[in-house]
Amino acid sequence: MSLLEHLRSASRANGVDTPPEAPPPTPPVVVAPPPIPVAPPADVPRMPRPAQRSEALIELKTRVHEELIHSLDPEQLVGDLGIASPARRAVEQAAEEAIALADPNVGRQDRLRLASEIADEVLGYGPIEPLLRDPTITEVMVNAWDRVYFERNGIIYRSETTFRDDTHVLNIIDKILRPVSRRLDDSSPMVDARLPDGSRVNAVIPPLAVHGPSLTIRKFSRELLASDDLVRLGTLGRTTLDFLGACVRSRANILVSGGTGTGKTTLLNLLSSYIPHSERIVTIEDPAELQVKHDDWVSLETRPPNIEGKGQVEQRDLVKNALRMRPDRIIVGECRGGEAFDMLQAMNTGHDGSLSTVHANSPRDAISRIENMVLMAVELPITVIREQIASGINLLVHLSRMQDGSRRVTHVTEIVGMQGGVISMHDIFEFQGRGVDAHGQVLGHLTPTGLRPHFLDRLGQYGEQVPVEWFLPLAPDAARGA
Ligand SMILES: Nc1ncnc2c1ncn2[C@@H]1O[C@H](COP(=O)(O)OP(=O)(O)OP(=O)(O)O)[C@@H](O)[C@H]1O
Ligand SMILES: [Mg+2]
Structure with missing residues (x-):
């Protein structure tokens, strides 16, 4: 034409x-x-x-x-x-x-x-x-x-x-x-x-x-929000960011959760930047959005069915395929269905250091959603699924969009195991809100809850120097959060 x-x-x-x-x-x-x-x-x-x-x-x-x-x-x-x-x-x-x-x-x-x-x-x-x-x-x-x-x-x-x-x-x-x-x-x-x-x-x-x-x-943002931007915007504090960076380098399996448009993909992108550049990354998305900075990166994207209803490739197929691509890290842009099961399988069979996001209203809701996705994909007793989640996922980072439009990390939560058939988790950092100022800006900070991550030993094994002070509760008048 x-x-x-x-x-x-x-x-x-x-x-x-x-x-x-x-x-x-x-x-x-x-x-x-x-x-x-x-x-x-x-x-x-x-x-x-x-x-x-x-x-x-x-x-x-x-x-x-x-x-x-x-x-x-x-x-x-x-x-x-x-x-x-x-x-x-x-x-x-x-x-x-x-x-x-x-x-x-x-x-x-x-x-x-x-x-x-x-x-x-x-x-x-x-x-x-x-x-x-x-x-x-x-x-x-x-x-x-x-x-x-x-x-x-x-x-x-x-x-x-x-x-x-x-x-x-x-x-x-x-x-x-x-x-x-x-x-x-x-x-x-x-x-x-x-x-x-x-x-x-x-x-x-x-x-x-x-x-x-x-x-x-x-809209696609050419200029990705960098760590300094997120700290400046109040999304999270430097301490939390440094902690998350150490967790990524130590191959923790991390799930970023939050509602729609809360900044999950942006944070996932930033977390991926902490992956050592010697590692091979395979990303799986529907549609592709991530902008990973590594050279050794393969980006896979799903495909809808053609006009005859054939040829569809789902995230699940891509996760299975990614496992045959010798990945050091698998990043699934957003878990929405059966791929959650394959991700958990991978996390539990040596492919640690995986990152993903899930649409959820709270860290607990994120876990329920993953449970449901797995339940819909395979027939397994719920306790088995929960065990897989508890041993597969190490950390949840939950984001919310506040009424002033700011995006904030509201929880950094560690999954610590199973107790009485229920996944037990504890918050390491939590957003403490203090209302709004005269301009409607949300006041408050992400602050340590005082609980030390069980994951600390592992960080040490990877040579990460994480001071225990990071996890001590802040004085109530601390000017900056964690
Ligand atoms: N921490 C942040 N502070 C301010 N703006 C942000 C922040 N994170 C992301 N944004 C902006 O918010 C919008 C949504 O971000 P993003 O795509 O990361 O959200 P999402 O949670 O992945 O959304 P979806 O649920 O639609 O996948 C983008 O325009 C992005 O630039
Ligand atoms: Mg997204």
């Missing part, structure tokens, strides 16, 4: 053929509060309500867009299509001229804005393109054509942006999926994919998405 054809189809995809209609007035914003583990709720900031765009301007934009598709030189529109690229500038300029010609009464501000929006339609993902470009935005969520949200610094805002209608959203989804050969239709109405820049995309269409096609994009 020529670029011009591509542009035309992109343009059609972007809804140019659809008669424009002004967005109806929208209801007041209601943002679901994130989990609040420690402090009372505060007001969530929100963006102003979407400004009403005049129908005449919408129609003008559509008309100019259509015209441009026929007049632009596709040769110019190759290579870099970024915000400052010559190609984008060319589209914007052509659009500005066409708008001025079509309606000389359109003011300069409106002309520039419309030209930029047309460039976003032609070259990018339409209305959400500015949100994707904004480096301070980490997630973009289209709940319906007229309800677009984004996350910045952990807080969810409603955007002024809207699509034209459901078809417009569907066509942008199609534009995202087409190049990566993923499909969304009646037989598979939910899909995961990745943008060319690595951002993670999920799309769901009706009837599963009741209010119309829905799109969620977790």
